[in-house]
Amino acid sequence: MGILGRGMAWWWRIVLIAVLWEFQSVVCREVTVPPGPLYRVAGFPLSLPCTVSGFEGSRTQDFEWFLHHEDAEGRQIGVVSTRDRGFPYALFQERVKSGEVRVERDSGNKARLVIQRLRPEDQGRYECYTPSTDSRYQGSYSSSVVVKVIPDTLLITHSRILSGQPVIEGTELQLACAASIQSMQHTHVSVTFGMRGSTGSGSLGHNLKEIISIDRELRVTPGRGGSYEKRYNNGEISLEKRSGDEGRDLYILKISMLALEDSGSYFCEAAQWVLDPSGQWERIAQRTMELGNLSVQPLADTLSVSTVPVGEVALQPGSPLSLTCLVSGAGSWNRSALLVQWLRRGPAGGVEVEVARMSPNGVVSWGDDISSEGGGSMEKGAEGRFSLRRFSTHPADAGQYRCAVSVYAGQLSPAPSSPATLTQRSEGVMVSLKTKEVSVLAVVELPRWPLLKRGSTVTLLCNVSVVTKGPTQVEVQWWQKKRELDGKEDMPPLHAKGGILAKLTYDGMSHIYSNGSELSVDRISAGTYRLRIFSAHEDDQGDYQCQAEVWTQDPHGGWYNTGARAESAMVHVYLYARVTDLLLIPLVVGVSSALFVGVVIIAMVTCCFMKRLARQRSQLRK
Missing domain, CATH: 2.60.40.10 (Immunoglobulins)
Known part of the structure; x- marks a missing residue:
């Protein structure tokens, strides 16, 4: 048994050595960079990731980057190194020193070459080399990718900018910017409208909000900050792409009803995208155009409702009555619907009742207060003028009149259940009538x-x-x-x-x-x-x-x-009973009494007869 045990131990040693040898032959150093070629735009950043795996030694590996120009006959140009400050060649020394060219680590075995602003001469094959920390020189120690630097052709312009003048709440806002690219390489464009909102103290801060965007695949997406997603679903915010002049695409942002939260500094951002050989989309250029500042003024600060004439109106019965409701400061008249009501409270006070109303679609209806005998009309005149007329006034028409205006900011045809943005009432005018003494x-x-x-x-x-x-x-x-x-x-x-x-x-x-x-x-x-x-x-x-x-x-x-x-x-x-009703009472009582007496007599006779019959039967049995 001892000899057998020693033999088995020797056998396991041989197997372990074979496994370790096989593992060393399989697991070896490997350096990986993205597949190329990569197309990037001059003047914009380049970020090249490099990963090393299967290595021995320290977990933190060093990285060195070389550039091989296409016309340099294979000569290497040192770009940047993580271990040697004197590594960069003269072409890159100042750029490395200023931080424009640098290496950023993601982890110990992952780093990326970053060139903040690409130059046309930066085009070429970039090699990522990792100095060996292995006991044996085995595997690959470098990998390279070709980078093509294409010209910057991304253009973005605007048709007009915001003036900075206050705009009334509920007004429509429309902004447009044009974007285009002239590239031999197949690239896409995305456009985003955004704003830098107010900090709350009245000045514009850095509260950046993305309103809406159209991505590289022409999908429209509302911003996630604020209420933009809800307003987009309600149709209040939209983004449309049209064909513009000189081959430029025109992008139009529409906000049908400006809210107070829309105050801020607006911008339009265009980005150029390319599909890398890895199958991922990469943003290779981006440009922002400032569109100006917008200040949204609360509707409550501007809306004014008044009645003409003012004070008191004295009339004779049968005289006509004409009242006018003046509305101002409600924003653009072709963008906001108005509900106008005429209300009346009696001379002695009491409940205020509706006399007439004009709905947002112009339909006039009369309340229970008005009489049809006198006749009347409600009409819309010039912008902001709504008149109530009574052709012949009666004493029932006396009382205090005023008009109430409900503004549906930015809504031309509000639903019956839609709440008004603001409702404001005018001062009252007292209408009195001189009546006859009766x-x-x-x-x-x-x-x-x-x-x-x-x-x-x-x-x-x-x-x-x-x-x-x-x-x-x-x-x-x-x-x-x-x-x-x-x-x-x-x-x-x-x-x-x-x-x-x-x-x-x-x-x-x-x-x-x-x-x-x-x-x-x-x-x-x-x-x-x-x-x-x-x-x-x-x-x-x-x-x-x-x-x-x-x-x-x-x-x-x-x-x-x-x-x-x-x-x-x-x-x-008071109604008395009739004679026939009086005679009916004794008749009913008499009949009832007779029936009662008869029933009693029959019961007594029957009872006595049955007792006598029972005694006779008992005597016969004896």
Whole structure:
């Protein structure tokens, strides 16, 4: 066993030596640079990475770069070295000393040659050499790549620059720049619009923001900073490429609605790209054009809404009324939609109601406040002028008027759910009307005889007297309020004086508001108005009242409500039972009593008979 063990150990030593020999023959030094040729632009940076692997010794390797000119018959020119400051040849000494040519390390075994500004004479084959740190000279110690230096033909121009004058919030902004390249090598161009935003203290800082760009493959991408991506998806920001003059492509940035965050210094940046043999796109040239400063002024600082005339307007009934809403400082009139409303509050105050409105698309609609008898119009005149006209004013038109303007900055056709950028109201103008002196009295009567019975017709009379000058008409309303039953109201009242039953308008039209009974209203004489309830029932009991409103004519012959009204005192209606109902009670009671007595007698007779029959059967059994 001892001899066998020593033999096995010797065998494993032989195998280990063979594996190590094979590993040394496979793992050896290798230097890698990108495949070429590489096309770069004169005046712009060159960055050549170099990697060494499979080496022995220190993890931090040294790198030396040589340039082989195409016309130098293979002669090497020392460019830069990581270990020898005297390595560069005279052609590169000053450039290396100034840092224009240098080596930048990515790691111990990775470094890159950087030439900050390429020159035409820098064209040639660049060799990356790594001095040996290995115990055996094995593998490759250098690798080279051809660099072609092409002329700088990237041009970028602008059609106009920003003046720096303040622009109102919501205004449209359009900027354009042209870019072109004239290169024998196939390259692409990308264009980016950006801005340097405000630092917050009013001055322009270095808050760089990329607004939107069109890349080398013509894909449009919004900037990720700020709200540009959301605004791009909403269609507020766009970038378009067009064919320009002299073979230049024109790139147009549009911001349909400027926001306060858009204040800043704008620029346009063009970049030239080439596809390297490695399959990666490389930016080989870049040029920036300043487009000027932009200051966006808040809409609230510029918008002004006023009403003409101002103060107070006194009119006679029937006179026309004309009010004008003046709007200024809303930005470009062909870029922002306006919603204009006319509002009115009564002479005694109260809730403000809408009289009329003009939507952003010019459609006029009237509120519940305005009467159709007087007629009116709402019109848009010159830019910023919106008029409200009443052809014939009535006392109901009196009150404080003002206009409210909602601005949809940068939106020509806002959706109904779109919020307005800003809403501002004007000062009010008081409109008063001199009315006639009118007095009115209303008295309701209920005949006391014969007694009112259920199922009969109830008649109520409303006597109205009016004292004034000129022709008048009266509108009469009838109201009913139920009496309380067992401490609870039989029917909740719709008004302080109950619920309305019927109305006879000033022009003779009747309106019945059904309470379950058949009703009628009419005028039986000059000042007497009648309410009839046919086949009255228990629900028709309660307190009744009439209300009279006086209407008169304006100079044009139109009728209007003078506002004079009177309410009568309450009159109570009680319905008695009919004679047939009184006779029915004893009849029902008598029949019920007779049936009860008969049932009792039959039960007693049956009970006694059954007991007697039971006794007879028991005797027979005995």
